[in-house]
Amino acid sequence: MYFRRISAVLAACAVCAAVSPLIGGQPAGAVSLSSLQSQQQKIEKELAEINSELKSLKNDVAQQEQYQDTLSQQIALNTQKMAVIDGQMVQLSADMEENEEKLAAAGENIAAKEAEIEETSDQYKLRMRAMYMAGEASSLEMLFSSESFSDLLTNIEMMQAISEHDTALLEQLRVQKSDLENQKSQAERIQEDISQQQADMTAQREQMEQTNAELEAAYAESEAAVQNIQAEQEIFEQNAAAKQKEADQIEAEISAEIKRLQEENEKKQQAQNGGQATQFNSTFARPTDNGYYISSPYGPRWGSFHSGIDITAGGCYGKNIYASASGTVITAGWHWSYGNYVVIDHGGGYSTLYAHASSLNVSVGQNVVQGQVVAKIGSTGQSTGPHLHFEVRINGQRQNPANYVSY
Ligand SMILES: [Zn+2]
Structure with a gap:
């Protein structure tokens, strides 16, 4: 049984409660009184034990109920914490989705930039090749192909200008690509961070689910214990009621005995004062x-x-x-x-x-x-x-x- 204690209920007059025996001087009642007294002593002792058991069982139930309250509070608290985690998980999923979009956009932008660089670079190479070939073909040829010297100079300056422009453009494109790559790696770091948080929260939530399952099992166990205690209480209460009935019976018999002794005394008194009641x-x-x-x-x-x-x-x-x-x-x-x-x-x-x-x-x-x-x-x-x-x-x-x- 649960938390069983046997505590003796002893206080002033603990047992004299339902008792009023008489021992003195009446041979006619002496045997029955003495037998009543010993019956009574036995019953009172049994009643005291039963009541002590009942008190202890009641205490056990109160303890279990207190324990159940604590368990309920813990379960409610855990459930609240899980709801908070669920909210955070939803936020994290949204963050993750947003970040994935950023990541995809960055990837697309980088690819576009690479294509642009590729194209610009090809054009640049073609022009450089043209200039190189022009260089190889000797200035004379260029000179002859130009209608005038100033025309020639203009052609050369133009080629140089084109080259400078392409170089600057390429440089700018590379800087843009580098920025995009930075954005992409930042987004990747954020993604890792979110994944880590999601993993942590999932683990926490699993832990809480586990804890709640344990708490609920403990609660069910406590309820079963209370049912056992109550079944036991019922038996004790039935016993106590039966004993009390016996005790009441004896009390009635003793009251009758006091009355009998009083009547005997009354007869003596009346004999002494001429039959007056x-x-x-x-x-x-x-x-x-x-x-x-x-x-x-x-x-x-x-x-x-x-x-x-x-x-x-x-x-x-x-x-x-x-x-x-x-x-x-x-x-x-x-x-x-x-x-x-x-x-x-x-x-x-x-x-x-x-x-x-x-x-x-x-x-x-x-x-x-x-x-x-x-x-x-x-x-x-x-x-x-x-x-x-x-x-x-x-x-x-x-x-x-x-x-x-x-x-
Ligand atoms: Zn008393």
């Missing part, structure tokens, strides 16, 4: 001194249910726990989760419970008055620090203590 005419007082606060309220907690309020203060270890109202102690003993604890029946179906005490000051059957010290604050049972876990019940059913005492 007890009534709760009082109010509840804070079970601690002032300066305390609620560190964990009543209600659903960690996939379970916190059946009371946790009351604490700095340096509270060993400080007094007071009876919230007058009544009879119906339980005073030890429980694996509550630690040292006391339950007081106040009559009229009301009872209060005080848990995690460092020591107890009362015993079963004892009558106590409101404000009497019944125990000392501690951290016994399933507790991570000194505090008082305080419950109020009516006919065994848990109530929100915050409705009865204010902090």
Whole structure:
């Protein structure tokens, strides 16, 4: 499985949540209570493990989702980069086409210039040959062929002028050709440069495609992982629901047991005061001194249910726990989760419970008055620090203590 961790969920009163057992003094209920308690301990432990697993799986899903977000961002970024490269490639292709045209034009111009040079050069050679032959034919012949001396001079000057003109023309043509060749080689360099850029970009793009393919594969893998985790989560959730149902059943049985103990106490009370039903005419007082606060309220907690309020203060270890109202102690003993604890029946179906005490000051059957010290604050049972876990019940059913005492 993915990123599996087993983390123990332990905090103040972690397990006392759905628990309210009684151990004290009633032989009739002792066997069933003890059996209920051990069932409950087992179920609560299993529930805690399941919830811890679920928490871990949820965390795994969150991690995978975060990972997927990162992958998506990387893919989007890469895709943007590829679009930029594609744009550049289009520009490069246009540049290349333009340059190829220049190159072709330069080639044509050079060929035309070469033809021109060739032609001019041929004409020049012909004239030079004519002049040479004229030279060979002796000045006399030329002299005789000329109608006058001045005519002869004119002929010679003309020949020289033609020669000078041709030489200049040829020189000019050669310069033009050289310019064209420079243009051509520049265009060739540009072409090489563009080809190099195209090759670089093609390589970059291929690299990015490769990277994106890898990122997408990782994304798909992560999605598959999430599906596995979710399938597992579903199984755990089904297990948790089944366990919770069991725990609720036991809680109901325990509430019934508290009610039974209260009824037994009620009978005793009635026997003592001539058959009169007890009534709760009082109010509840804070079970601690002032300066305390609620560190964990009543209600659903960690996939379970916190059946009371946790009351604490700095340096509270060993400080007094007071009876919230007058009544009879119906339980005073030890429980694996509550630690040292006391339950007081106040009559009229009301009872209060005080848990995690460092020591107890009362015993079963004892009558106590409101404000009497019944125990000392501690951290016994399933507790991570000194505090008082305080419950109020009516006919065994848990109530929100915050409705009865204010902090
Ligand atoms: Zn608690």
